[in-house]
Amino acid sequence: MFSVSARTQYAIRAMAHLARLEGKSATAADIASAQGIPLKYLEGILSRLKLSGLVESERGKNGGYRMQGRAQDVSMLAIVEAMDGSVKPVSCVDSAASCAQGRACLPRKFWIGLKSAIDAYLNEHSLKDIVEGDQV
Amino acid sequence: MFSVSARTQYAIRAMAHLARLEGKSATAADIASAQGIPLKYLEGILSRLKLSGLVESERGKNGGYRMQGRAQDVSMLAIVEAMDGSVKPVSCVDSAASCAQGRACLPRKFWIGLKSAIDAYLNEHSLKDIVEGDQV
DNA sequence: GTATATTCCTACTATTCAGATAGGAATATA
DNA sequence: TATATTCCTATCTGAATAGTAGGAATATAC
Numbered sequence: 001m002f003s004v005s006a007r008t009q010y011a012i013r014a015m016a017h018l019a020r021l022e023g024k025s026a027t028a029a030d031i032a033s034a035q036g037i038p039l040k041y042l043e044g045i046l047s048r049l050k051l052s053g054l055v056e057s058e059r060g061k062n063g064g065y066r067m068q069g070r071a072q073d074v075s076m077l078a079i080v081e082a083m084d085g086s087v088k089p090v091s092c093v094d095s096a097a098s099c100a101q102g103r104a105c106l107p108r109k110f111w112i113g114l115k116s117a118i119d120a121y122l123n124e125h126s127l128k129d130i131v132e133g134d135q136v
Numbered sequence: 137m138f139s140v141s142a143r144t145q146y147a148i149r150a151m152a153h154l155a156r157l158e159g160k161s162a163t164a165a166d167i168a169s170a171q172g173i174p175l176k177y178l179e180g181i182l183s184r185l186k187l188s189g190l191v192e193s194e195r196g197k198n199g200g201y202r203m204q205g206r207a208q209d210v211s212m213l214a215i216v217e218a219m220d221g222s223v224k225p226v227s228c229v230d231s232a233a234s235c236a237q238g239r240a241c242l243p244r245k246f247w248i249g250l251k252s253a254i255d256a257y258l259n260e261h262s263l264k265d266i267v268e269g270d271q272v
Numbered sequence: 273g274t275a276t277a278t279t280c281c282t283a284c285t286a287t288t289c290a291g292a293t294a295g296g297a298a299t300a301t302a
Numbered sequence: 303t304a305t306a307t308t309c310c311t312a313t314c315t316g317a318a319t320a321g322t323a324g325g326a327a328t329a330t331a332c
Binding site for chain 4: 027028029043046047050057058059060061062063064065
Binding site for chain 1: 137138139140145148149152212217219220221222223225226227246249250251253257258261265266267269
């Protein structure tokens with residue numbers, strides 16, 4: 001229950017890899033072999049990370065990916081959302097109008113509360129916590 | 137991300153339905169039509185709820201399902217776990233030995249913390265909150 | 273004791289989605 | 303011009319979820 005996609009786990013490893021390079025860049029192939037991630041799959045992951053502004057890239061020879069900003073400023077929520085979108089226990093979480101049960105939907109507030117709890121936890125932790133391995 | 141299965145949502149509606157009967161029983165067919173849940177699918181859900189001790193049943197004519205205990209004593213965690221098992225962001229959450237990354241797995245503590253946050257939220261809320269609709 | 277209403281059990285089908293793969297276009301460097 | 307890279311699009315595959323189907327077991331009522 002509530003399992004995290006392989007994609008998100010890969011993304012965290014990739015970001016942690018880049019974080020350790022302190023601003024230097026790495027190619028997708030470097031990251032893939034170091035982290036044991038299928039290269040072609042990783043390319044898609046890096047593309048999403050780039051769309052979310054978490055990494056920047058350069059094409060061509062000597063190209064690669066570089067982390068944007070400092071590790072302590074990259075929230076885990078940002079990485080998770082870059083991969084699988086916002087936390088949504090139920091689809092109607094952000095609009096009562098879209099709820100099949102309508103106004104009568106009693107569990108809706110409950111799910112919104114769950115979303116808040118998850119978002120808060122993910123937002124309180126940064127990539128730095130992962131890299132340093134000294135979080136909770 | 138972190139979406140809840142239809143099964144769990146159905147289960148909550150079914151339990152809320154039973155809770156409102158205050159100890160009286162209802163047939164699967166009653167619940168199915170009142171809550172708009174496919175009957176045959178609901179039967180499987182009720183079977184799991186029974187296995188977890190959340191409802192009891194009686195067969196034959198005048199049979200049906202009855203909620204066990206009081207609504208305030210039925211945690212939402214119990215319902216969720218009855219449907220989809222325990223909260224497990226990553227599969228190695230309960231044993232480092234089963235972690236493919238082994239001792240070197242930095243994110244593991246992070247995921248365990250997430251599990252704790254989710255478990256805590258689900259455990260703090262009961263079926264009573266849902267039925268009364270005045271939670272958070 | 274027969275008809276009926278119900279839970280309970282097993283198997284099957286359909287659909288969706290995650291994970292992965294493939295090929296090659298665009299682009300930058302040497 | 304050769305090469306190394308990101309970037310784009312399409313496709314395949316296996317597993318899981320959601321739902322369906324049929325009937326066995328069991329209890330009640332007449």
